[in-house]
Amino acid sequence: MTARREEMACQTCLAPLNTLGAPPTYVHPIHLATDGHEPVPVPVSQLDTVRRTCDFCGDPYPTWTLVGGDVAAVAIGTAGGVVQNFGQAWAACAACQTHIDDGRHDKVVDRAARALGLSNHPQARERIAQLHRAFLNARLPGRTLITTTAWPATTITARDLPKVRDRLARFYRGSDNLPAGLASTDARRQVAAGLNRSRLFWIDADFTDLAEHAAETVPDVTISRDLMPSTDGLLVWSRPVTHRQITAASWTASRDGWYLAAYRTIGGGLDGTPLQRLREHVGWLAPTSIVHLQEQHVLPGDHPAAPLLAAWLLIAQQAAQVTSADVDKAVRKAYARANRPVPEVRVVRIRGNRTTTPTSTRSAPGDSGRSHTSRIWVSGHWRNQPHGPGRALRRPVYINPFLRGPDDAPIKLSTTVRMLSSRQSKPKNYG
Numbered sequence: 001m002t003a004r005r006e007e008m009a010c011q012t013c014l015a016p017l018n019t020l021g022a023p024p025t026y027v028h029p030i031h032l033a034t035d036g037h038e039p040v041p042v043p044v045s046q047l048d049t050v051r052r053t054c055d056f057c058g059d060p061y062p063t064w065t066l067v068g069g070d071v072a073a074v075a076i077g078t079a080g081g082v083v084q085n086f087g088q089a090w091a092a093c094a095a096c097q098t099h100i101d102d103g104r105h106d107k108v109v110d111r112a113a114r115a116l117g118l119s120n121h122p123q124a125r126e127r128i129a130q131l132h133r134a135f136l137n138a139r140l141p142g143r144t145l146i147t148t149t150a151w152p153a154t155t156i157t158a159r160d161l162p163k164v165r166d167r168l169a170r171f172y173r174g175s176d177n178l179p180a181g182l183a184s185t186d187a188r189r190q191v192a193a194g195l196n197r198s199r200l201f202w203i204d205a206d207f208t209d210l211a212e213h214a215a216e217t218v219p220d221v222t223i224s225r226d227l228m229p230s231t232d233g234l235l236v237w238s239r240p241v242t243h244r245q246i247t248a249a250s251w252t253a254s255r256d257g258w259y260l261a262a263y264r265t266i267g268g269g270l271d272g273t274p275l276q277r278l279r280e281h282v283g284w285l286a287p288t289s290i291v292h293l294q295e296q297h298v299l300p301g302d303h304p305a306a307p308l309l310a311a312w313l314l315i316a317q318q319a320a321q322v323t324s325a326d327v328d329k330a331v332r333k334a335y336a337r338a339n340r341p342v343p344e345v346r347v348v349r350i351r352g353n354r355t356t357t358p359t360s361t362r363s364a365p366g367d368s369g370r371s372h373t374s375r376i377w378v379s380g381h382w383r384n385q386p387h388g389p390g391r392a393l394r395r396p397v398y399i400n401p402f403l404r405g406p407d408d409a410p411i412k413l414s415t416t417v418r419m420l421s422s423r424q425s426k427p428k429n430y431g
Contacts, residue, residue, distance in 0.1 A: 007089065008041040014051040017041055018086065029053075045181060048244050048288060048304070050148040054093035055086070056132065057111035061269065062091035062146050063278065065179075066100075069138030071131055090135055091146060094267070094274035100136070101277075108132060144177040147286045152268030153240050156247065156284060158202035158325035161345045162335070165234050167283030168250075168263075169195040176281065183290045191259050191290070194252025199230040200345045202325060203237045203311065207350050210319070212241040214398045215310040218301045219382050221396060223258070223293050229315050240264070241307045248285050249308040257294035261287050262304045310398070311348075317385075317397050321351040 008017045008026055017026040017039050026041045028034055032053075044050050054062045070088040092100065099107040109129045110119070118124040156164055172183075172192035183191065203211065221227070228251060236248040248263040263285040267278045289304045299305060314320060325345040335342045384394040 007044045007087075009044045009047060009050050009052075010037075011040040011042045011047075012037050014047060014049055016044065016050060016052050016091075044148065045179070047148060049150045052091050052146065052149065054096055055090035056092055056096040056108050058115045059093035059095065059111075061093060061149055061151055063094045063149070063266070064092045064097050065144040065146055066090050066092055066135075067140045067142070068135040071134045086131070086135075088135075088138075092143075094270055094278050097143075098274045098277055105129075105132060105136060142175070142177055144179060145282060145286060147179060147182065147264070147288050149266075149286075150245065151264065151266050153245070153247065154265035154268045154284060155239075156202075156236050156265065158345045158347050159328040159331070160284075161200045161202055161234070161236060161325075162327055162331045162343050164236070164284045165195055165198065165200060165343075167279070168234075168285050171282050174281070178287065182287055187259060187290065187292065190254050191250065191252045191261060194232040194254075194259070195234060195250060198232040198234045198250065198252075200343055201229070201233060201235040201322075202345055202347050203235065204347060204349045205238045207311075207314070207320065207348050208237045208239060208241060210350060210398075211237070211307055211311045211314060214314060214382070215242055215307040217382060218306050218310045218313070219384075219396050220298050220300050221309045221313070223297045223299055224295060227312050227316060227395075228258075229312065235308065235311060237307070244288065244304055246288065246304065246307055249305060251308070254292065257292055257297070259290060259292055260305045260308065261290045262308070263287055313396055314398055315348065316395070319351055319398070321349045322346045323349070 009015060010017055010026075010028065013028075013032075013034055015028060015032055015034075018029050019025065020027050026039045028039055052062050053060055067089050071086040096108050096111060099105070099111075106129075109125060109132060112128050112132075113119045113121075113125045116124075116128075118128070169192045172188045172195070178188070225231075231253050232251065234248065234250045237246075240247045244262070245264055246262045247265045250259075250261045250263070252259040252261075265284055266282060266286040267275055267284065270278060291303075291305070293299065299309065301309075303309075315322075323346070325347045327342055327345060332342050382396045382398055385397040386394060
C-alpha cells in the first residue's frame with residue numbers, strides 16, 4: 001500500500017490545500033474565498049491552528065478526520081480536463097459525524113446542498129451524493145480527533161472541573177485516535193492514569209491575566225519536581241491564554257519524567273445531539289500538544305507550555321492564594337454512586353496585600369542610582385533568584401509592574417502599565 005502524502009496547509013491563510021494533477025500542484029479549495037495570494041504549503045503538523053472546514057458540508061468547526069475512498073473529480077472545460085484530488089482523508093463536523101454514525105447519509109447530503117444553495121437542484125444534489133458515496137463506501141474503521149480547530153471558547157467553572165477531568169481521562173483510554181505525534185498508546189495510558197491522580201486547579205480571572213502577561217516573557221526554565229505544585233495536576237484558566245488560545249494544561253509523572261499537555265476547549269456553539277455526543281465521546285478539552293520531559297530538561301520560554309510554566313513559577317514564589325471550591329452537586333452524587341471520594345478543586349487567586357519592595361524605592365535592571373525628576377512605570381519582568389544549597393541554583397521570579405522615582409515626582413505621561421490585584425481590575429493608562 002502506498003504511503004499517504006502528508007497533508008499540507010497554506011501558511012498565509014491556514015487553509016488546507018488540495019492538489020491538482022501529477023506531479024501535484026497545491027491549490028486552495030475552489031470554494032474558499034481568498035485575497036488572491038498564492039498558496040504557501042507547510043505540513044499541518046507544524047501549525048497550531050488550521051482553517052479547516054467540514055469536507056461534507058463546509059461547517060467551519062470540523063471535529064473528526066475520517067479515512068475513506070480516494071476521491072477525485074474531473075472538471076471539463078474548453079481547455080480540456082483538470083483532475084482535482086479531494087484525497088482519502090476527509091474532515092467531518094460534529095453534526096455530519098452524528099448523521100454518519102446513525103447511517104443517515106441523506107442528512108449529510110442535505111446539509112451540503114443547503115450550504116451550497118443547491119437544495120432545489122436535484123442534479124447538483126445527486127453529484128454531491130455521488131462524491132459522498134465514493135468516500136463513505138470505502139471508509140476505514142476509526143476516526144481521529146482534529147485538534148487544530150479554533151473553536152469558540154467554552155467557559156469551564158471550578159465546580160465543573162471533576163467531570164471535565166474524568167471525561168478527558170476516559171477519552172485518553174478510549175479508541176478514538178489523536179493526530180500523529182501527539183501521544184502514543186503508552187503515553188495516553190500514563191496521562192489517563194495521571195489525570196485520575198491529579199490535583200485540580202482553577203485559575204481566577206486576575207491570576208489568569210497575570211500568568212498570561214508573565215508568559216509573554218518567561219525565560220527558559222529547567223524542569224524539576226520542586227517546580228510543580230503537585231506530582232500530577234490539571235490546571236484550567238478562566239479564559240483562553242496567549243495567541244495559542246490554551247485553556248488548560250496537565251502534567252503527569254511518568255517512569256522517567258513528566259508528560260506536559262496543553263488543551264483548547266472543544267464544542268463551543270454546538271447544541272442538541274451533536275453536542276451531547278461530543279461531550280460523551282471527547283468531553284470539553286482537546287489536546288493541542290503533548291511533550292515528554294525529563295528532570296533538568298530546559299524548556300524554552302516560547303514553548304506552548306509557557307503559560308503553565310509561568311503559573312507554576314508564580315505559585316512557587318507565593319504570589320498565589322489557594323482556596324477550595326464547591327463541587328457541582330450532580331458531580332458529588334456521581335462520585336458517591338461510584339464510591340469515589342469527591343475531589344478537591346483548588347481555586348488560585350492573586351495573593352492580596354503582598355509585601356513587596358516600596359514602589360518608589362525599587363530599582364529596575366540597568367538603574368545606576370541616578371536621581372529622577374519624574375516617576376515612570378517599569379513593566380513586569382523576570383529575574384533569576386538564587387535558591388537551594390548555598391544559593392547556588394537560580395529560579396525565575398516575576399517582578400510585578402512598579403513605579404520608579406521619587407515619591408513627590410510627577411508620573412511621566414504616556415506610560416501604560418497593566419495593574420493586577422486580588423480584585424477585578426482594569427488596565428490603567430497614565431497620560
